[in-house]
Amino acid sequence: MAMFALTDVSGCYASFEKVFDPAIRKRAVVVLSNNDAQIIAICPVARALGIPKFVPYHQVKHLLQHHNVAIYSSNYELYADISDKMIAVISEFSDNTFQYSIDEAFSKFNNYDNLIDDWYAFGHSMRRKIWQLTKIPVGIGFAPTIVLSKAANHASKKLKDSTGVAVIQDEHSRIETLKKLNVNDVWGIGSKLTKKLGLLGIHSAYQLSTASPKAMRQQFGVNVERIVEELNGVNCMAWDDIISQKKQIYSTRSLGQRITNAFDLRKALTTHAVKVCNKARAQKSLIKTLYIFASNSPYDQHHFKRSLSYEFTYATDNVSVISGAIDQVIKGLFKEGVLYYKCGVGAVEMVNSRFAQSDIFAPKHDAKTTECYYNINNKFGKGALRLASESHEEKWSMRRQFLSKRYTTRWSDIPIIKC
16 A cells, blocks of 8 residues: 655744754744745744734834844745755655655655554654754654645644644544544645535535535535545545646746836846746746736836737747847836836746657757756756846845845855864
8 A cells, every 4th residue: 555745844944044053943933025025934933922924024023023033034045955955855765755845745655564564653763864964843744645644744733732743544543633624724625615615514624524525526626526535545636646747837026126227127037037947947848938027016106017928939948048038028028217116927838848849940959058058057056057148136136134144055155163
């Protein structure tokens, strides 16, 4: 029998900040969103103090000062690198591990029955190894289906008697765990579905599991039917349902300072285009159509937003070709006198690189140059090699007043140990 595991970081960004700074490991820590706008992550210590999430920073500034809370801007470069190291450790315990997000990873254990007789003890050995090598606290849930493993993971961190590991491996543990979870704790059940299910008297995960799968399909669609089956230990979601490719990829961001000229706007949009290109290439997709937009703030006296679509002759993952699209549309996007506050790029039409058909009459781009570009950045880190049209720490980059050091991605920030 196969077992699934979901490993999830407790207080992701806040926990990442504590890795290289032992002095704040026992302090309350919060992390702010882009431009230091609002709180997006809190550690368990901050949660115990009643520090709220998803509220504007300026509204709770005095509360944070009163409790001596450590405040940090989002340090995405550091978080991504620590996450990669964590996933590498998790992968040592299973030959089939998939990183679902920056703080979550699914693992599949096929035919491990003769190797593991105590999943609970195995989970704690995973937690100890992850802490030992990365100093990241995680919760781990084991179960025979994907949805149940997500439920077990939630139980491992949120229930009062939780110890960081939860296992659903028989009917008793399945029922007892689901009875303790609300219906909105179930993976795939959002706020709108929660309200609709509530009208039917379904408020807990266990009540949802006892519902008729066919009735759920008739009222809410096939996805809810599959969730109900999975809650009952029936495998309905294939491994590919988790690792399926994204159909669209976006990179957008508010700007730390307003942009007032076409040159800076072009650089900002090119930076977003490169990020989209990298993400598409990582999932082995080629980009057919780009959506490019720029706007001022909706709170300005006269709101201005302009967007354009750019369709390539044939789908591509060539970073030079994709950045070249920005040059083609910048004149149509820029308007003199507008104080640009936000811009972004999205790949709205993509094709799988394995099945893409090229045009034999289209001009060929140097594939070796593109491959060299990606190889250098993979070896020496993101941004080691840049396009000339990309931005590099421009004055309009997002505001990050409380940014910690990039300990693992910048030579100047490497920790120095004196002994």
